[in-house]
Amino acid sequence: QVQLQESGPGLVKPSETLSLTCTVSGGSVSSGSYYWSWIRQPPGKGLEWIGYIYYSGSTNYNPSLKSRVTISVDTSKNQFSLKLSSVTAADTAVYYCATQLERRGGFDYWGQGTLVTVSS
Amino acid sequence: QSVLTQPPSASGTPGQRVTISCSGSSSNIGSNYVYWYQQLPGTAPKLLIYRNNQRPSGVPDRFSGSKSGTSASLAISGLRSEDEADYYCAAWDDSLSGHAVFGGGTQLTVL
Numbered sequence: 001q002v003q004l005q006e007s008g009p010g011l012v013k014p015s016e017t018l019s020l021t022c023t024v025s026g027g028s029v030s031s032g033s034y035y036w037s038w039i040r041q042p043p044g045k046g047l048e049w050i051g052y053i054y055y056s057g058s059t060n061y062n063p064s065l066k067s068r069v070t071i072s073v074d075t076s077k078n079q080f081s082l083k084l085s086s087v088t089a090a091d092t093a094v095y096y097c098a099t100q101l102e103r104r105g106g107f108d109y110w111g112q113g114t115l116v117t118v119s120s
Numbered sequence: 121q122s123v124l125t126q127p128p129s130a131s132g133t134p135g136q137r138v139t140i141s142c143s144g145s146s147s148n149i150g151s152n153y154v155y156w157y158q159q160l161p162g163t164a165p166k167l168l169i170y171r172n173n174q175r176p177s178g179v180p181d182r183f184s185g186s187k188s189g190t191s192a193s194l195a196i197s198g199l200r201s202e203d204e205a206d207y208y209c210a211a212w213d214d215s216l217s218g219h220a221v222f223g224g225g226t227q228l229t230v231l
Binding site for chain 2: 037046047048049060061062063096104105106107108110111112113
């Protein structure tokens with residue numbers, strides 16, 4: 001069973017870049033078995049899909065965030081990462097990493113989530 | 121404002137059957153599978169229903185999903201106190217190279 005763990009700064013200043021990493025165990029980011037996603041949830045609000053990456057390096061991003069998002073994979077560390085640039089207070093959220101078995105599948109496994117606050 | 125529309129709240133008494141609706145459009149629910157997630161307080165969401173009506177291993181058969189046209193429903197029978205949670209529907213949307221969309225969530229209260 002795949003296990004996921006998010007890590008990264010809990011506080012980011014406005015206009016800077018948010019960077020998070022998801023460490024994978026029980027599976028390999030370099031296999032073709034999964035798609036690796038990021039999803040966020042502002043405090044007290046609903047879920048928003050950010051995007052995914054496949055082992056080949058192909059990505060798919062939420063159109064509303066596409067201009068600011070980069071998702072990448074580090075096969076040597078069995079991790080995948082999220083970078084969100086030019087953040088504002090509206091980007092304050094719990095960020096989850098998750099997996100999909102299929103390109104348009106459900107999110108089968110989730111990390112516990114990490115709260116990122118955007119504030120000066 | 122979420123792409124998929126859910127009622128913000130629902131409630132029921134123990135043992136009762138409750139349903140939660142999810143409304144979308146031809147580009148998402150109308151042409152793709154629907155997924156349902158359960159989020160217990162303070163925890164990450166958990167996949168509850170996939171491909172409209174399939175349950176992952178370990179999910180009780182009290183939970184069932186259905187889809188018709190551009191709408192879907194989650195039904196919970198034999199309601200239990202531990203079912204008190206937020207429930208989200210989701211689907212992939214065919215517009216703009218395909219992306220995942222969620223409902224705004226329904227907070228279920230067990231009275």
